[in-house]
Amino acid sequence: MSRLVFVCLLIFFIMQNMFSQTYTCVGTVVDMQTNKVLESAYIYVPEIHNGTISDENGNSTFRLKKGQYSFVVSYVGYKDSVFQRQLVSDTSYVFFMQPTGIELSKVVITKQHNVDPRTERMDKISLNRQDLSQIPSMMGEADIIRSFSVKGGVQKSEGVQGMNVRGGSQEQNLILLDNATVFNPSHLLGFFSVFPSEIITSADLYKSAAPIQYGGRMSSVLDIETQSAFTDSIEGAVNVGLLSSSFYTALRVSDNSALRFSYRKSYLDLIVMPSVEKIVTINEQTDMQFDFYDATLRYDYRINMNNLLTISWYSGEDAFTMKNNESLLFNVVDWGNTVFSARWKHISSDNVFQTLTASHSVYDFNFFAKQSVYSLAVSTGISKSSLAYVYKKTEDNYTYTLGVDVAYTQFNSGSISAFIDSSDISPFDSQLSQSAEMSLFASYTRKYSSRFSLEYGLRIVPYALLGPGKQYVYDRYDELTDSVVYTQNEIMYSHLGLEPRITATYLLSSKSSLKSALVRANQHIHMVSLLSAALPADIWLPASSLSPAQTGMQLSIGYVSKVKSEYSASISVYGKTMNNLVEFKDGFFTLYNQSLAGKITQGTGFSAGTELSFVKTEGVLQGGFSYVFSRSLRKFSQINDNYLYPASYDKPHNISLYASYEINSKLKLSALWVYSSGKVYSKPEFRYFIDKNLINEYGTINNSRMPAYHRLDLGLDYTFVNTKKHILRGNISIYNAYNRTNSYYVYYGIIGDVENFSITTTQDFVGLFPILPSCSLYFTF
Amino acid sequence: MIKIRISLFLILAVFQLCSCSDDFTNDSGTESRIIVDGYIEVGKKARVVLTQAIPVESQIDSTKYLDIVSTRANVRISDGEQSEYLYLRWNKNAFPQHYYESEKIRGEEGKTYDLEIMYYGDTLTAQTTIPEPVNVDSVWTIISEQDSSERDVWFRLCDNPQQKNYYRTFTRIISEQHEYVSTYLSSFDDNSFNGVCEEKPIYKGNENFYDKSRDFSFAVHDTVLLKLVSMDEDAYLFWKNYEKEVFNLGNPFASNGSNLISNISGGYGIWCGYNQSIHTIIIK
Known part of the structure; x- marks a missing residue:
């Protein structure tokens, strides 16, 4: 009897397992062209008469019994597809979707974004790969930072590296490439950013309140994500241009992993060097060369349906060489970034996303000059290692995020070695320092009604400057009175940063909304620039007792409206204060014989402005217009006698007008016109003779403005071949199409004969880039 | 209605900001700008050149010479023991051709020399010391x-x-x-x-x-x-x-x-020993 019961139970048990066991199946919907995940795609499984929508990571989860299923996936702009799969265990699938625009011979209408600008985060600008092709590419290179600069609130000045966001300086932008910090995002006088556009999938710029896990800089966060490496088998593209060429390739390593590699190299002597040689007044015996390269590597591994591992690496360098045979002067300057990140993303079925990121970033700058027997080598640099954990839970009406980020940063604020022949005349020891910073953050976003939602958050950031090191003490006459020596890991200076923020969104109607953000920010890092212009001889410094942590507040209010589905308009107003900004006391610094100590001073910055923009995002004709009025002022007790003066990038008026027009499926035209107020400069009050030379005496700082800057760029794209497997596209672009000489530098000249007292003194504005036409060819496989 | 009010407010805010002027000068006013280029060497006479500042963009020829080179100042030096008014000299091979030179007072190691220049109501002073030899x-x-x-x-x-x-x-x-x-x-x-x-x-x-x-x-x-x-x-x-x-x-x-850091009080340039x-x- 008992044996019968046992057998029945056994059969029953086996039958239960056979017929009622369910498995978890996670489907990820991906664009087969760009490998970008598609949010809000609809996946329907007819066998269970049920469907679901993919989340922001492109995922949707099903619990199904073992068996054969059809997954019907549909998404606006893509061909509806059915994927047949046999489910035998817990699995994850990737559903590759093909955009419908590809094979149609008639005009394509594609949406640029699926995000509603009304509910989009305040002060956020998002760009994806398609947006990059909207403005004319320069020399065949579409550029992320230049694309942001036409949207309003972001200034990209010609010939200057980095960007200025809402009146903040360049190092106040946290720039992330796959979550690793990039310290210098520019190549070659800021002409290009270091991010090759082919490998970027999306870029988000936050001008005020960024998501809570980002912080540490006062003005903005630029979060750039590269394309995932996942691909069907192998794919890639080659871009050959007049100025540089690049290629990338992605390979499938296994069912669950893939690798992507890219490389870009310039050969600038053809076009850019002649322009540079023209403005630098060195005689014809001088020979100059400039080059840069970028390389990236990315490995994606889907461990299982809930876990994804991504490893990203980037390395790039610029090198500038100058030789003058007559004076035996030889000069080499090189600088570059290397960044690395490893991210583990975990998704749970209860809408919890967790990310653990380890990253390491290095930037260094090296200068070497040799003239006859005298040689000088200067280097500066910064390196940062960090580990961050973020936990995010989303429900219908609320989302909360919390986590911790720990970072250790090492600074080289000036290492010099100088020699005459072989005798060492190095003036001082290397200025090395190190700091530790932890960020604890939490934010809570809640929808209080169908119209109103609020986000509040707090970051708590303890920071310490650690020994070994020497701290100098100065009296009020700037005389060195003491220097204190610290040992390994002894705390030299500490600061607790508190960063509360609150952002609110109110939907006024189905078409418009009002948003506001109030944010407090801290920055435990400073940067001062050694030279008056573009070579990135920058010194990164940690916050210390002589240069305390920067703090500031920003309030912004905005209104967004979608006029029709394809038009939207927005206006925002902002005001910012920034404390403990850092400058050189005397406005200059001669690194070769002085150390930094005692040469830096602190002050305050104020910035306010209004940003207006209109965009059209659908149709054959797309484009936008933005107008920004902004002022950025500084007040330093030891500069300009404590009077307010304009920051060097203060430009009250900025206008951008851009458009792209698809004449047919093969031909597209694009144009961009930008206007901005002239750059401020310090005009001398008068000149005077010392010996037989004329010396400038400068009055107040930045008291004059150069003539206004404006420029037209034009671009033409022609697609020769456009099939499932290959695209061949040619591009012609003209930078500065009407060849305006936009002032970049002021040159004070003397013509004549001093001894005969017959002299003409002049002030000329020198421009940087004249009309620059170029072409390039792009091919994918 | 609220939409219009908000738009109005924001437009007004824009105009308010647009009206900010660009003028943040701390204008120190116009004053006569005298440039001193002077030195005194051991055993030699003191020599001082006085010039006037010229505009950033200008055209100068020999007719403007006397506007630029000052020949009408009273220049006095003292070494703590004696003092002397410098004589105006001319030398066709010098640049500029006019300069002030002492007669009695010569440079001595270790001494401190005070310079005083009086020019149409302006007084400039400076001091320098001759250090030990090279x-x-x-x-x-x-x-x-x-x-x-x-x-x-x-x-x-x-x-x-x-x-x-x-x-x-x-x-x-x-x-x-x-x-x-x-x-x-x-x-x-x-x-x-x-x-x-x-x-x-x-x-x-x-x-x-x-x-x-x-x-x-x-x-x-x-x-x-x-x-x-x-x-x-x-x-x-x-x-x-x-x-x-x-x-x-x-x-x-x-x-x-x-700007060059001058040791001339009330003027520009240098007085050195x-x-x-x-x-x-x-x-x-």
Whole structure:
């Protein structure tokens, strides 16, 4: 009897397992062209008469019994597809979707974004790969930072590296490439950013309140994500241009992993060097060369349906060489970034996303000059290692995020070695320092009604400057009175940063909304620039007792409206204060014989402005217009006698007008016109003779403005071949199409004969880039 | 309704901001700008050149000479024991051709010299001290790397470890130049060789800014006077920055664009005392 019961139970048990066991199946919907995940795609499984929508990571989860299923996936702009799969265990699938625009011979209408600008985060600008092709590419290179600069609130000045966001300086932008910090995002006088556009999938710029896990800089966060490496088998593209060429390739390593590699190299002597040689007044015996390269590597591994591992690496360098045979002067300057990140993303079925990121970033700058027997080598640099954990839970009406980020940063604020022949005349020891910073953050976003939602958050950031090191003490006459020596890991200076923020969104109607953000920010890092212009001889410094942590507040209010589905308009107003900004006391610094100590001073910055923009995002004709009025002022007790003066990038008026027009499926035209107020400069009050030379005496700082800057760029794209497997596209672009000489530098000249007292003194504005036409060819496989 | 009100508010805000003016000057007013270029050497007369500032964009010819070179000032120096009004001199080979020179008071090591200039109601004052002498061990020439037909001049200098020393170098090619010309990178301190002896090269300087030739060597058969001086800290800071401004002007990739730190109270320029050591070299 008992044996019968046992057998029945056994059969029953086996039958239960056979017929009622369910498995978890996670489907990820991906664009087969760009490998970008598609949010809000609809996946329907007819066998269970049920469907679901993919989340922001492109995922949707099903619990199904073992068996054969059809997954019907549909998404606006893509061909509806059915994927047949046999489910035998817990699995994850990737559903590759093909955009419908590809094979149609008639005009394509594609949406640029699926995000509603009304509910989009305040002060956020998002760009994806398609947006990059909207403005004319320069020399065949579409550029992320230049694309942001036409949207309003972001200034990209010609010939200057980095960007200025809402009146903040360049190092106040946290720039992330796959979550690793990039310290210098520019190549070659800021002409290009270091991010090759082919490998970027999306870029988000936050001008005020960024998501809570980002912080540490006062003005903005630029979060750039590269394309995932996942691909069907192998794919890639080659871009050959007049100025540089690049290629990338992605390979499938296994069912669950893939690798992507890219490389870009310039050969600038053809076009850019002649322009540079023209403005630098060195005689014809001088020979100059400039080059840069970028390389990236990315490995994606889907461990299982809930876990994804991504490893990203980037390395790039610029090198500038100058030789003058007559004076035996030889000069080499090189600088570059290397960044690395490893991210583990975990998704749970209860809408919890967790990310653990380890990253390491290095930037260094090296200068070497040799003239006859005298040689000088200067280097500066910064390196940062960090580990961050973020936990995010989303429900219908609320989302909360919390986590911790720990970072250790090492600074080289000036290492010099100088020699005459072989005798060492190095003036001082290397200025090395190190700091530790932890960020604890939490934010809570809640929808209080169908119209109103609020986000509040707090970051708590303890920071310490650690020994070994020497701290100098100065009296009020700037005389060195003491220097204190610290040992390994002894705390030299500490600061607790508190960063509360609150952002609110109110939907006024189905078409418009009002948003506001109030944010407090801290920055435990400073940067001062050694030279008056573009070579990135920058010194990164940690916050210390002589240069305390920067703090500031920003309030912004905005209104967004979608006029029709394809038009939207927005206006925002902002005001910012920034404390403990850092400058050189005397406005200059001669690194070769002085150390930094005692040469830096602190002050305050104020910035306010209004940003207006209109965009059209659908149709054959797309484009936008933005107008920004902004002022950025500084007040330093030891500069300009404590009077307010304009920051060097203060430009009250900025206008951008851009458009792209698809004449047919093969031909597209694009144009961009930008206007901005002239750059401020310090005009001398008068000149005077010392010996037989004329010396400038400068009055107040930045008291004059150069003539206004404006420029037209034009671009033409022609697609020769456009099939499932290959695209061949040619591009012609003209930078500065009407060849305006936009002032970049002021040159004070003397013509004549001093001894005969017959002299003409002049002030000329020198421009940087004249009309620059170029072409390039792009091919994918 | 609320939409219109919000738009109005924001538009008004824009106009308010647009009306911000660009004028943040701390205008110190117009005043007569007198430039002093003066020095006194051991055993020599004090020499002071006075000029007026000129506009940034201007055209000057010899008719404006007297507007620029001041010949109507009262210039007085005193060494703590005696004082003297300087005489206005003229020398056709000098630049400028008019300058003020002492007669009785000559430079002496260790003394402090006060300078006072009175010009149409403005008074300028300055002070300098002549430091201890330069200890030049030897001077020699070597064949130039750039051009084997020319020679580079080198010297060996020994520094006093007890104090901070500042030096400057000049050359004068007797057959070609009437006055000493400061060399390229002429001003230096003893930071890198405090208390020891060091060998240094001389880079022949350019007489004026627009002569851009960087010919640092000397021609064979020239007779060259090499003058090395020691000076005080104010003079060092002034001449060091003067060289940077002159050399880097016109180059956007170099650091320039700042004012010279003058030790003239009420004016601009420099008043410095030199303790000089002169060596004659026949370039062979």
